[in-house]
Amino acid sequence: MNEQQQTLWGFMxxxxxxxxxxxxxHLGLTFISLLFAIAIGLPLGILIARKRKLSSSIxxxxxxxxxxPSIALLGFMIPVLGIGAKPAIVAxxxxxxxxxxxxxxxxxxxxxxxxxxxARALGMSKIQILFKxxxxxxxxxxxxxxxxxxxxxxxxxxxxxxxxxxxxxEFIFGGIxxxxxxxxxxxxxxxxxxxxxxxxxxxxxxxxxFKKLRKVLYVFPILIIVLSxxxxxxxxxxxxxxxxxxxxxxxxxxxxxxxxxxxxLKIHTIVISDAxxxxxxxxxxxxxxxxxxxxxxxxxxxLKILKDDKGIFPPYYAAPIVRAGSLKKFPELEKVLNxxxxxxxxxxxxxxxxxxxxxxxxxxxxxxxxxxxxxxxxNPRNGKDGMVRIGSKIFGEQYIxxxxxxxxxxxxxxxxxxxxxxxxxxxxxxxxxxNDQIDFYPEYTGTGLLVLLQxxxxxxxxxxxxxxxTYNYVSSEFKKKYGIKWLKAIGFNNSYALMMRxxxxxxxxxxxxxxxxxxxxxx
Amino acid sequence: xxxxxxxxxxxxxTQAVKQISFKVNEKENLVLLGTSGCGKTTTLKMINRxxxxxxxxxxxxxxxxxNQNPEILRRGIGYVxxxxxxxxxxxxxxNISVVPKLLKWDKEKxxxxxxxLIKKLHLPASCLKMFPHELSGGQQQRVGLARALVTDPAxxxxxxxxxxxxxxxxxxxxxxxxxxxxxxRKTIVMVTHDVQEAFELADxxxxxxxxxIIQIGTPKDLLYNPxxxxxxxxxxxxxxxxxxxxxxxxxxxxxxxxxxxxxxEKPLLSSSNVWDAMEKIRSxxxxxxQISNQxxxxxxxxxxxxxxxFNRYKYNNRHE
Numbered sequence: 064m065n066e067q068q069q070t071l072w073g074f075m076x077x078x079x080x081x082x083x084x085x086x087x088x089h090l091g092l093t094f095i096s097l098l099f100a101i102a103i104g105l106p107l108g109i110l111i112a113r114k115r116k117l118s119s120s121i122x123x124x125x126x127x128x129x130x131x132p133s134i135a136l137l138g139f140m141i142p143v144l145g146i147g148a149k150p151a152i153v154a155x156x157x158x159x160x161x162x163x164x165x166x167x168x169x170x171x172x173x174x175x176x177x178x179x180x181x182a183r184a185l186g187m188s189k190i191q192i193l194f195k196x197x198x199x200x201x202x203x204x205x206x207x208x209x210x211x212x213x214x215x216x217x218x219x220x221x222x223x224x225x226x227x228x229x230x231x232x233e234f235i236f237g238g239i240x241x242x243x244x245x246x247x248x249x250x251x252x253x254x255x256x257x258x259x260x261x262x263x264x265x266x267x268x269x270x271x272x273f274k275k276l277r278k279v280l281y282v283f284p285i286l287i288i289v290l291s292x293x294x295x296x297x298x299x300x301x302x303x304x305x306x307x308x309x310x311x312x313x314x315x316x317x318x319x320x321x322x323x324x325x326x327x328l329k330i331h332t333i334v335i336s337d338a339x340x341x342x343x344x345x346x347x348x349x350x351x352x353x354x355x356x357x358x359x360x361x362x363x364x365x366l367k368i369l370k371d372d373k374g375i376f377p378p379y380y381a382a383p384i385v386r387a388g389s390l391k392k393f394p395e396l397e398k399v400l401n402x403x404x405x406x407x408x409x410x411x412x413x414x415x416x417x418x419x420x421x422x423x424x425x426x427x428x429x430x431x432x433x434x435x436x437x438x439x440x441x442n443p444r445n446g447k448d449g450m451v452r453i454g455s456k457i458f459g460e461q462y463i464x465x466x467x468x469x470x471x472x473x474x475x476x477x478x479x480x481x482x483x484x485x486x487x488x489x490x491x492x493x494x495x496x497x498n499d500q501i502d503f504y505p506e507y508t509g510t511g512l513l514v515l516l517q518x519x520x521x522x523x524x525x526x527x528x529x530x531x532x533t534y535n536y537v538s539s540e541f542k543k544k545y546g547i548k549w550l551k552a553i554g555f556n557n558s559y560a561l562m563m564r565x566x567x568x569x570x571x572x573x574x575x576x577x578x579x580x581x582x583x584x585x586x
Numbered sequence: 587x588x589x590x591x592x593x594x595x596x597x598x599x600t601q602a603v604k605q606i607s608f609k610v611n612e613k614e615n616l617v618l619l620g621t622s623g624c625g626k627t628t629t630l631k632m633i634n635r636x637x638x639x640x641x642x643x644x645x646x647x648x649x650x651x652x653n654q655n656p657e658i659l660r661r662g663i664g665y666v667x668x669x670x671x672x673x674x675x676x677x678x679x680x681n682i683s684v685v686p687k688l689l690k691w692d693k694e695k696x697x698x699x700x701x702x703l704i705k706k707l708h709l710p711a712s713c714l715k716m717f718p719h720e721l722s723g724g725q726q727q728r729v730g731l732a733r734a735l736v737t738d739p740a741x742x743x744x745x746x747x748x749x750x751x752x753x754x755x756x757x758x759x760x761x762x763x764x765x766x767x768x769x770x771r772k773t774i775v776m777v778t779h780d781v782q783e784a785f786e787l788a789d790x791x792x793x794x795x796x797x798x799i800i801q802i803g804t805p806k807d808l809l810y811n812p813x814x815x816x817x818x819x820x821x822x823x824x825x826x827x828x829x830x831x832x833x834x835x836x837x838x839x840x841x842x843x844x845x846x847x848x849x850x851e852k853p854l855l856s857s858s859n860v861w862d863a864m865e866k867i868r869s870x871x872x873x874x875x876q877i878s879n880q881x882x883x884x885x886x887x888x889x890x891x892x893x894x895x896f897n898r899y900k901y902n903n904r905h906e
Contacts, residue, residue, distance in 0.1 A: 181671025184636055185684050185733070186661030199675045 074245040088229035094290035096155030108167020125161040151228030159212035166208025170201025210265035217258040225336030240311030307335040307349035321375040357557040359416025370575040377527035379509035389502035404551035412555040430466035446477020454504035455484040511537035593642030604797040615774040617788035625797040664734030668746035672718040679714040724755040744776040830861035841895035853878040
């Protein structure tokens with residue numbers, strides 16, 4: 064434990080520049096959006112306190128907006144606002160709106176009506192009543208709303224890194240993808256501390272009596288504006304083209320690090336979530352992205368893979384990995400899972416992905432169509448010989464594979480199936496498998512080698528580019544270390560790839576990563 | 587002078603005030619009396635436009651108030667209410683100086699006026715820096731009164747001003763209220779459901795029921811010449827106390843014998859009512875007090891003589 068802590072401190076110390084930058088970005092994002100939310104929410108709250116008929120509809124809308132999942136909301140923003148700071152701020156603002164409007168409203172309508180009546184009777188105008196009576200008296204409630212909104216924003220702001228808006232999410236999601244606990248903690252601990260500190264600061268202000276509060280209220284807006292200013296937009300544009308890489312790609316030797324060391328590629332890079340990256344490229348928000356070679360969106364968004372002429376991206380052959388215990392418990396399982404082996408090539412997988420990602424067919428339908436076409440589909444036997452738990456990561460391809468395995472098991476054995484799809488990332492999936500929460504999930508040889516096993520760089524460099532050696536290495540190591548068996552590879556290779564829009568690639572005459580580097584160096 | 591001309595007001599389907607007309611003379615204290623829901627508070631609030639009438643005219647000093655800016659109008663009319671409505675976030679001095687500030691008085695003038703006023707209202711100077719919740723109910727009501735009086739408005743509207751106070755506090759504040767010079771030069775419209783209070787403080791009482799005026803007149807009128815059964819029944823049960831309060835020594839002067847004993851005591855004025863005189867007699871050890879009338883005649887009375895005189899006055903009055 065002690066050792067672990069030291070390495071965490073070590074990591075934080077080593078990355079202190081980044082950490083400080085991300086923390087400031089995080090604070091800035093939180094407070095800019097809070098500022099806008101206050102600027103919009105308070106007048107709206109006052110409006111509905113005046114015209115109560117509007118209150119249910121406005122509070123209703125704000126409530127619905129708040130229930131939109133944050134990553135979906137960020138996704139909706141991209142076509143309108145692009146990527147980066149703008150959509151992140153708007154999304155955060157939307158989440159902060161409800162508590163602010165609602166508390167402004169309840170703060171005002173909660174004031175003793177005799178106090179308002181006496182203010183009127185004394186001859187105060189509506190504006191005077193608002194500023195001298197209603198706002199000061201509602202202030203503790205308003206502050207409670209701002210406090211809630213602040214804490215929500217600190218939390219949601221971690222997701223801003225999905226759309227290249229920076230913040231502590233870069234460490235958190237990078238860490239999850241890279242199976243790097245220190246990195247996760249280096250993002251999560253400051254984020255939690257920020258939430259706790261801001262919450263307690265605001266609770267102190269909230270509990271002040273009217274006398275002190277009056278003074279603090281002059282300081283408060285200034286403070287918010289200063290904190291907002293922390294957000295210096297990640298705008299050091301070094302090149303004409305902009306690359307968007309996933310947090311995982313950023314931290315990998317077979318990713319951004321390799322691009323720098325092997326190709327000497329210098330490109331302005333922002334960190335973005337895989338969920339929105341393709342669309343951002345299509346919408347010309349990004350020029351180069353780090354995609355997966357079998358991704359359906361490649362086809363959908365008319366993207367071109369740049370040839371990896373120096374071979375830095377190792378192969379990623381997919382195969383189900385199963386707990387040894389589960390193979391014993393379900394003797395027929397291995398045979399059934401191997402039915403899929405060799406059936407899916409790169410182009411078939413891309414096509415299947417295209418159907419789900421772009422044509423929006425359900426993974427279930429895509430899986431069933433494929434199995435029927437290949438005469439592998441059998442009607443479920445509805446057996447009762449125990450339940451096989453299938454896991455999958457949170458992207459389309461894995462959903463399709465999970466569905467296929469589910470159908471194969473139901474059709475060919477007497478086992479029942481429960482699918483736990485959409486497990487956050489490699490680390491979450493793998494931890495679930497090790498801890499006997501699932502029986503198997505589809506994994507990739509490259510990930511097994513470079514993310515999960517992480518052997519010394521020399522060895523990994525030596526074997527990473529060889530399909531067979533990688534497979535053999537991960538097979539034996541997984542068996543030894545974790546008691547997990549790699550079954551036969553399914554066939555396709557879903558490796559990392561750099562992509563550009565077809566048109567731009569033609570226009571700039573960039574077909575390989577070296578071409579890209581040369582183009583960037585020239586311009 | 588305040589005049590209402592067939593003023594009506596409805597809330598939804600309920601007609602709260604129906605075609606009401608009355609005049610309040612300068613420096614007069616008119617009390618609107620009635621049970622809850624009779625429309626008295628609505629009537630009061632229409633005078634400073636807290637409620638806008640549906641029809642009719644309200645004229646203050648020959649001017650229709652609907653032609654005035656309501657905020658300017660209200661700043662010139664003192665308003666005291668049962669729930670006091672002090673601002674909890676203002677200290678007492680700030681609470682009292684709300685209207686002077688709105689009228690842009692200079693600070694020194696305001697401060698001086700506040701110091702004078704709280705002395706008159708028996709509030710300690712130390713309370714000025716305190717917040718409303720640190721004061722007792724009685725003190726808060728005095729602050730409410732100070733707030734209404736600070737700019738010395740000619741008109742004062744009072745909505746159950748003593749309603750939230752306990753009986754002991756109420757009695758003492760009422761007594762102070764009656765004695766306060768400042769209030770004697772004001773035109774006052776006051777709302778109450780308390781008959782005793784109305785009779786004690788009113789020059790004229792306006793008895794209301796279901797949005798209409800039943801009878802308007804002096805307390806004596808109401809007591810001895812009720813216009814209908816409602817007016818009569820409204821006062822039943824408290825009639826004797828009310829009579830003691832309404833009838834003054836002047837009224838019964840002629841029925842008092844003039845046996846006179848000289849004492850050092852300051853005589854009671856004959857403008858006092860019978861009730862006060864009785865209380866005075868009870869409080870002195872020899873059971874007798876001296877009373878002087880406006881012609882400086884002095885009579886000495888005990889409880890029995892006073893009761894007899896009162897009964898004879900009442901008997902004769904009934905046959906007028």
